[in-house]
Amino acid sequence: MSDLPELWKKLSEGESKSLLKKHCTKEVYEKLKDKKSKLGGTLADCIRSGALNLNSGVGVYACDPEGYEVFKELLDPVIMDYHKVDKVEHPPCDFGPQDKLGFDPLDATGEFIVSTRVRVGRSHEGYPFPPVSTDEQRKDMENKTIAALNTLEGELKGKYYSLETMTPEENQQLIDDHFMFKNDDKMLGDAGGYNGWPKARGIFFNDNKTFLCWINEEDHLRFISMQKGGDVGEVYKRLVSAIKQLEKKLTFAYSKRHGYLTFCPTNLGTTLRASVHIKVPKLAKNEEVLNKICADNKLQPRGIHGEHTESVGGVYDISNKRRLGLTEYQAMQEMYNGIKEIIQAEKNAK
């Protein structure tokens, strides 16, 4: 039997500042409660995390790619509210002119930027998201992805490391070095993100660990390019080259309205998060100023051990905030120009 009535009771009777609480009105609930996507996704799958975690900021995940249309009376207002747009629409993918991107290294002396990372999320077309996926479907997606990754050549050529066979020590080392994902996010867990863990999960990387792919973490796929220092152009170009090669082998879930479809509505569109780990000890003494520069430049500060962590020793993870309603190239430019300002502000700070 569905847990929807119980979830609805928790949500409608509880207090929450989440976008789920705000937009899942009684009227919306009544309209959607009996709907089902072709892959079997339900409203319960979309609201479970937010109903069980009233402290969520968003609280909604899609059950599967089609869920974005089947449950649009809930998902559209959440998307518009989160991404601050008045219509759910997205331009076609545009990675920009690869031979003249205009991303000169941001920090030639290496004083501020520790490392640079750009990631995108992708979903396999025709497969559900975690709450609806079976272990078999996850395995199937894992196999498909490994086969595609194994065709990469040159700098991108690498190897797959399964979470099922990795030792706890190897796993921890990869986490400590900022390469690997973990399973400690309760909101994602309640959304079904860790169902069947560690089955069909793992990480692919090249010898230099500059190109990585996460399999069956939050999204079916996360492609990541990263390296020490502030050469944003080099990191971005590597990622674009990987995506272009992989999209010849795999078909990704995409919608004209939403761009690339991801499990969480916050990642839709470009799905791109470009970040630097940046050392700004002076600004760190006055987080209000730092937060204002970030807000003015549409940047998001995080701690250096991932989402919801605190800064350590004046080092922050700072990335572009917007992912929907702009192109990949524009998202990169927002990050690049914003980080330039932050470096200048740190230089000017007392």
Ligand SMILES: Nc1ncnc2c1ncn2[C@@H]1O[C@H](COP(=O)(O)OP(=O)(O)OP(=O)(O)O)[C@@H](O)[C@H]1O
């Ligand atoms: N610029 C960077 N340099 C080195 N490591 C980074 C950088 N940016 C992020 N990381 C590391 O990547 C890992 C994942 O971070 P995090 O979960 O915050 O972001 P994400 O993978 O973009 O996904 P999501 O936004 O869904 O949380 C963490 O270990 C984090 O420290």
Ligand SMILES: NC(=[NH2+])NCCC[C@H](N)C(=O)O
């Ligand atoms: N990794 C993410 N998708 N983060 C964004 C949303 C996280 C969580 N579901 C919330 O509502 O607060």
